[in-house]
Amino acid sequence: MKQKDIKLFTPLTIVLLIIAAAGSVAMLYRVFFGLGASTNLNDTWPWGLWITFDVLGGVALAAGGFVIGGTVYLLNWKKYEPIVRPAILNAFFGYALAATSITLDIGKPWAIWHPLVMWQVNSIMFIVAIHVVLYTTTLATESSPLVFEKLGMTKAFHFVEKIMPAIALFGVMLSLLHQSSLGAVFLIAPVKVSPLWYSSLLPYLFLVSAVMLALSMVSFETIVSSRVFKHNPPMEVLLGLARGSLIVSGFYLALKLWILFTGPGIGLAFNGSLTSNMYLIEMIIGVILPFLLLTMKNVRTQLNGILCVNIFVIMGTVLNRFNVGIISMAEHNTRIGVDYFPSWMEFLVTMAMVAFAILGFKLCVKYLNVLKLEH
Amino acid sequence: MSMNRRDFLKTAAAGSGALLASTVTPARAAMPKELPPEAVGILYDATLCIGCKSCVVNCKIYNNVPGGALYLQGRTDAYDVKPSEPFWDSANDLSSKTLNVIKVSKTGTAVNKDSMENGYSFIKQHCLHCISPACASVCPVGALKKDPVKGFVTYDKDKCFGCRYCMVACPFNIPRFEYERAIPQIRKCQLCYHRYAEGKYSACCEFCPTGASIFGKVVDLRKEAQKRLTLKQGDDYDFPVRTVDSKEKSRRPVSKYINHVYGLNEAGGTQYLFLAGVPFEWLGFNKNITDTFLPDLTWAYIAKIPALIAGILIAGSATWAVTRKRNKDKEE
Numbered sequence: 060m061k062q063k064d065i066k067l068f069t070p071l072t073i074v075l076l077i078i079a080a081a082g083s084v085a086m087l088y089r090v091f092f093g094l095g096a097s098t099n100l101n102d103t104w105p106w107g108l109w110i111t112f113d114v115l116g117g118v119a120l121a122a123g124g125f126v127i128g129g130t131v132y133l134l135n136w137k138k139y140e141p142i143v144r145p146a147i148l149n150a151f152f153g154y155a156l157a158a159t160s161i162t163l164d165i166g167k168p169w170a171i172w173h174p175l176v177m178w179q180v181n182s183i184m185f186i187v188a189i190h191v192v193l194y195t196t197t198l199a200t201e202s203s204p205l206v207f208e209k210l211g212m213t214k215a216f217h218f219v220e221k222i223m224p225a226i227a228l229f230g231v232m233l234s235l236l237h238q239s240s241l242g243a244v245f246l247i248a249p250v251k252v253s254p255l256w257y258s259s260l261l262p263y264l265f266l267v268s269a270v271m272l273a274l275s276m277v278s279f280e281t282i283v284s285s286r287v288f289k290h291n292p293p294m295e296v297l298l299g300l301a302r303g304s305l306i307v308s309g310f311y312l313a314l315k316l317w318i319l320f321t322g323p324g325i326g327l328a329f330n331g332s333l334t335s336n337m338y339l340i341e342m343i344i345g346v347i348l349p350f351l352l353l354t355m356k357n358v359r360t361q362l363n364g365i366l367c368v369n370i371f372v373i374m375g376t377v378l379n380r381f382n383v384g385i386i387s388m389a390e391h392n393t394r395i396g397v398d399y400f401p402s403w404m405e406f407l408v409t410m411a412m413v414a415f416a417i418l419g420f421k422l423c424v425k426y427l428n429v430l431k432l433e434h
Numbered sequence: 435m436s437m438n439r440r441d442f443l444k445t446a447a448a449g450s451g452a453l454l455a456s457t458v459t460p461a462r463a464a465m466p467k468e469l470p471p472e473a474v475g476i477l478y479d480a481t482l483c484i485g486c487k488s489c490v491v492n493c494k495i496y497n498n499v500p501g502g503a504l505y506l507q508g509r510t511d512a513y514d515v516k517p518s519e520p521f522w523d524s525a526n527d528l529s530s531k532t533l534n535v536i537k538v539s540k541t542g543t544a545v546n547k548d549s550m551e552n553g554y555s556f557i558k559q560h561c562l563h564c565i566s567p568a569c570a571s572v573c574p575v576g577a578l579k580k581d582p583v584k585g586f587v588t589y590d591k592d593k594c595f596g597c598r599y600c601m602v603a604c605p606f607n608i609p610r611f612e613y614e615r616a617i618p619q620i621r622k623c624q625l626c627y628h629r630y631a632e633g634k635y636s637a638c639c640e641f642c643p644t645g646a647s648i649f650g651k652v653v654d655l656r657k658e659a660q661k662r663l664t665l666k667q668g669d670d671y672d673f674p675v676r677t678v679d680s681k682e683k684s685r686r687p688v689s690k691y692i693n694h695v696y697g698l699n700e701a702g703g704t705q706y707l708f709l710a711g712v713p714f715e716w717l718g719f720n721k722n723i724t725d726t727f728l729p730d731l732t733w734a735y736i737a738k739i740p741a742l743i744a745g746i747l748i749a750g751s752a753t754w755a756v757t758r759k760r761n762k763d764k765e766e
Contacts, residue, residue: 095613102529102610105598133750135757166596166611166618173595177575181465183732184599185574186739228750235746236739243735247568250605250722262735391720395607 065288065425072421075414082411085404089163097404103392104385104399106164111384113160113412115241116377117153119265122273123280124150124198125227125234132227141293144205144429145284145420146277151198152416158191160412183243190237197230205427238269245383254323255338256387260314267314268345268376271307274300275349275372282366284430292362301365304372305353312346337378337386345375464737465566465729466580467702473585473652474625475563475705476639477659480717481548481689482673483556483646485536487524489638493534493560493623496637501628503533503589503621530612530621534560534638539717548689548711555710557717558638558647561608561623562697562704563587569600569609569622571729577620578609585652585705586625594620605701605723625705639676650678652705659695659707662688702727 066072089097100107127146130136162168174188200219207216219226242265245252258264278300285292319325328335328342349368358364385399392399401409423429497504525532537559542552549555563580567587570578577594580587596618600609612618626636634640639649648655658678665671665688672683689711696708700723708714715721 091616093614093616093618094611095615098613100613102601102613103607105601105611129750133754133757135754135761137761161597164597166594166598170595173593174574177593179574179576180736181571181729181733182574182599183736184572184597186736188574224754228747228754231750232743232746236742240735243732244599245602246731246735247572247603247728248605249724249726249728249731250720251602259731259734391722 062425062428065421067425072418075418078407079411079414079418082407082414085407085411086163088404089408090168094164094166097402099399099402099405101397101399103395103397104388106384107399108385108401108405108409109160109164111381112377112409114157114164115380115384117157117160117412118237118241119269119272119376119380120276120373121150121153121157122234122238122269123277124153124201125231126270126273127277128201128227129231132224133231138299139296141431142277142281142296144202144431145280145424147198147201148205148423148429149276149280149416149420151195151202152419154191154195154198156412156416158195160408161191163408183240183246186240187237187244190233190240194230194233194237197226197233200226201230205423205429209427235266239263239266241265242383245387248388251391252383252387253327253334253338253390255319255327255334256383258318258322260318261383264311264314264318267307267311268379271304271311272372272376274304274307275369275376278304278365279369279373282362282369284424288424288430290430294362297362297365298360301353301359301368304349304368305359308346308350308353308372312350315342315346332390334386334390337382341375341378341382343375344371345379349375464733465571465727466582467566467727469565469652469703469705470581470583470585472583473565473705474635474650475585475652475655475707476625476636477648477650477655477678477707477709478558479646479648479662479673480555480557480708480710480712481691482644482684482686483536483558484644485538485556486643487536488641488643489558489647490524490532490534490536492637492641494532496626496629497533499628502626503624503628504531506619528559528608528610530610530614530619533610533621533623534558537718539712550712550716553712555712555717556646557708557710559606559608559718560638560706561587561625562606562701562706563623563625564701565703565705566701566727566729568603568605568701568728571732572599572603574599581627584627584630586627587622588624588627589620589622591619596620603728605720605728635677642676645673645675645684648674648676648678648680652707654678655707656695656698659698659709662709663691663693663695667691699725701725 085097094100098107123146127139127143130139131143162171165171174185175192179185201223204216204219207219239262242261245257245261246259249257278297281297282292319328328338349371352358352364352368358368494504496502499505525535528535537557538554539557540554541550544552544554546553547555563586565585567578567580570580570587574597575593575595577590578587578600579590598611600620601611609620609622611620629635629637635649639647655678667690668687670685671688672685674680675682675684692710692713694714696714696719697704697706702725710717
């Protein structure tokens with residue numbers, strides 16, 4: 060397919076536009092009427108869907124940017140060059156939306172800049188805030204050649220391309236710290252977080268699972284965009300990503316099992332409570348099943364097999380973030396006697412975030428040389 | 435298109451130099467672990483509490499003035515109670531409008547005070563003013579702060595941007611958030627520090643008629659609490675009223691105590707101490723709360739960051755140089 064053949068308005072795009080518009084109204088409502096009017100958050104459940112799905116999930120889904128960026132620019136593994144632009148652009152949208160979501164989630168959105176000037180180095184949240192700002196800037200810089208190319212600004216284009224390895228290194232460093240610090244956010248709460256998830260290794264678990272998710276997310280995008288924009292998927296790249304997934308998911312599975320056996324013990328995972336069932340679902344969908352499927356050669360060398368594994372890993376890892384942020388504290392909080400289920404506005408805003416990301420990505424594919432399609 | 439080694443190092447250094455420099459000089463790294471020199475606090479003795487809730491009412495009244503923890507300019511009528519008017523409905527939990535609450539735990543017919551058999555016990559819930567407060571350690575903007583001299587934990591609404599990490603971090607679920615307002619604040623007990631300048635102290639203690647809540651230096655409160663545990667049940671004892679060093683005493687027989695001062699070591703120690711006749715877990719204290727200094731758990735990670743930044747930059751640069759050379763060799 061050529062770039063000019065990409066239609067701006069397809070039925071899916073129109074649905075996404077409607078969701079994005081409705082979600083924007085809900086966002087304005089939240090800003091003017093407060094969190095109590097728009098969400099079901101309360102004193103026992105200070106964090107809900109926006110923090111877990113949009114922020115923790117969104118950042119994890121954006122991990123492809125640093126994994127592929129590092130592979131291409133630092134490991135000089137040129138085989139993956141065709142997917143580096145979409146991976147980084149996708150990461151940029153992921154971070155932009157995570158940043159928007161956290162701005163909406165905090166009590167005073169107009170004070171979002173406070174951590175940048177009021178440093179408090181004991182706080183993981185301060186470190187997370189600094190990372191989000193620096194890394195979103197880094198991703199914008201990494202994506203800027205797309206725009207320079209379009210505008211014919213050759214000098215700027217060559218300059219950024221030339222220093223790209225250094226920018227990529229900076230991005231890798233920020234991401235390694237940022238992905239792990241999102242796990243470290245929960246280190247302070249051993250009283251509340253169920254031992255099924257709580258571990259002093261939480262930062263490393265978040266990092267390893269983010270890398271695992273990154274490989275699947277990039278592979279998933281590559282397959283989907285090859286179908287949507289009708290070009291042949293780069294099979295070599297997909298096979299390589301699948302091999303990477305096999306290694307990382309094997310390591311992550313071993314780490315998770317080691318923590319389970321040395322920590323709370325396997326009994327807690329099978330006691331039939333909501334908490335342990337959610338843990339099992341996360342582990343089976345996100346780790347065990349993908350790992351077993353990937354060990355089979357006829358699955359990991361087949362487009363449909365790879366796609367299937369990718370979907371499992373994406374769902375499982377996002378569920379992990381949701382579990383750590385909400386379900387892990389359910390037993391503690393329910394004992395206090397308060398429940399939480401997201402309001403319709405919380406769902407709508409989250410859906411709008413996803414819609415914005417897809418629409419933005421599509422616009423970039425149409426007008427910028429993201430997929431290196433014919434003009 | 436490809437970049438030479440010098441350019442690479444220059445750009446990498448420029449990009450991360452500032453970040454690295456700022457991270458290796460942590461201004462006030464790690465949280466305090468010692469009781470501040472002039473630390474003040476409260477001792478609550480559940481066996482003396484009669485559940486009159488005078489502390490709850492007076493907490494609202496005396497914090498609803500400029501400088502108080504419930505004060506909101508232009509909205510003095512917003513908080514349940516006005517000093518001039520009586521009110522008839524009492525709060526059953528902490529909220530953004532209630533910083534101090536009396537709760538009751540009961541079993542069976544609930545006739546025996548401070549007993550687990552057909553009995554009941556009161557408990558007074560508000561901020562414990564931890565020696566190493568998790569809330570202050572996680573606050574990204576330093577809105578929650580521990581006073582270095584007297585040790586009470588204060589809140590600055592102008593710094594706070596409402597991330598609510600303090601609520602997640604507090605093991606006692608103390609900080610509350612004004613969800614109902616579009617310009618919200620965190621609300622929590624600040625030990626009435628706004629009253630110290632005029633020679634006053636925490637309103638809940640000043641208006642406690644039985645001496646169940648007494649205010650004083652934490653070292654004195656600890657001594658008083660430990661002394662009460664050594665008293666013989668049934669003997670008469672002169673319980674101080676309002677403050678630990680008060681001349682005003684209330685003479686009454688000593689009740690049965692659980693042999694434990696809650697807050698001496700919990701969460702690393704708190705400036706609010708408790709005595710009770712029933713197990714503290716039954717009064718709502720989470721059994722998962724250990725004697726660990728909670729901020730240590732995150733500091734273990736944060737302390738590694740400067741080394742990680744340096745390590746990643748060095749390892750990354752080396753990898754880039756090696757793999758680039760290998761690619762070039764292959765091409766030749």
